[in-house]
Amino acid sequence: MLAAIEKELILRAQELDNQVIETIYFGGGTPSLLSAEELNQIIAIIQHNYKLATDLEITLEANPDDLSKNYLHSLKQNTIINRLSIGLQSLVEADLQFMHRAHNAQEARQCVEWALELGFNLSVDLIYGSPNLSDEDWISNLNFVFANKIPHLSCYALTVEEKTALYFDIKNKKTAPLDEEKAARQFEILLVEIAKNGYEQYEISNFCRPPAYARHNTAYWQGKNYIGIGASAHSFDGQKRRWNIANNALYINNLNNGISYYEDEILSTIDIFNEYLLTSLRTRWGASLEKLATFAEQADSHFFDNVNKWIKAKMIAKSETYIFLTDAGKLLADQIISDLFAA
Secondary structure: OOOHHHHHHHHHHHHOOOOEEEEEEOOOOOOHHHHHHHHHHHHHHHHHHHHHEEEEEEEEEOOOHHHHHHHHHHHHHHHHOEEEEEEEEEOOHHHHHHHHOOOOOHHHHHHHHHHHHHHOEEEEEEEEOOOOOOOOHHHHHHHHHHOOOEEEEEEEEEOOOOHHHHHHHHHOOOOOOHHHHHHHHHHHHHHHHHHHHOOOEEEOEEEOOOOOHHHHHHHHHHOOEEOOOOOOOOEEEEEEEEEEEOOOHHHHHHHHHHOOOOOEOOOHHHHHHHHHHHHHHOEOEEEHHHOOOOOOOOOOHHHHOOOOHHHHHEEEEOOOOOOEEOOOOOOOOOHHHHHHHOO
8 A cells, every 4th residue: 555655655755846835734644644654754755855845744633542552662762754634533541442443532632742742733633422422422523622722623523424333223223313402402502612712713624723723624725736545535626626546455455556546536626616616614714705706607697696695593693804704604504504505
């Protein structure tokens, strides 16, 4: 897999036409299974074939059970990785067991403390709305973040994906269906608590102590180009979207044998308009009225009638230059944004 990733990196370097790389993100699986030496193999290929910014943000997505003190020391001393995104999910044991997480609450707390001691820029993920998470426990999870002054926080409602263990448990009535009212309530608690503690909600699920915005994710929401390497990875150049084969063995085989290992599509103007709405309206900055005006056919009177409907419902707010979701609107973000899509 490492050899295939390195090969793809070399093959695709010309696509960026000497553009400066501002962020690198190791994610989309469990990259913390890689040793510092293996991560450095990939980083060296990037350094040799791509033009890198001097203030590069380079993030490793990690599970708490992978982050031993020795591993963290090795990352700090032997790599240029400067940011960690740790999937804590919860600090409640029953919650972690329900989500089938491999780590326990103590491991989660410990790896955060070690990472902060070593000076990593840090982000953690938390999940709300699960059956075992009381409102009090949810506040306690958040207080751990605030007490440790963790710069960045991502919070997601627990969802049920088809063919997962949770999906079948609910279907077979071994577990109660998720409580949407509880999830909404805990999201509202989240907004209150982050504001009280000096964090800014700059995207529906993402919060930081300014200026610790996730530069990599922010580039995605701002519609910047990105290149994805590895099985299942997606890429975007402003006009075309591309995605690699998901099957690991097939991805490696096709790369090694010069067979196509990806699919792509040219985005229509409607696709680009809808994607702009989808990404921009999730952020605190919202959608630019000036940019919307460049989509004259899509941002027509019907579109603005729908916008005004949501403004009257106090789900969207409008300034002289932008439209953006209100706190109430953020709870219905998917519904509102899809209602504004061009067909």
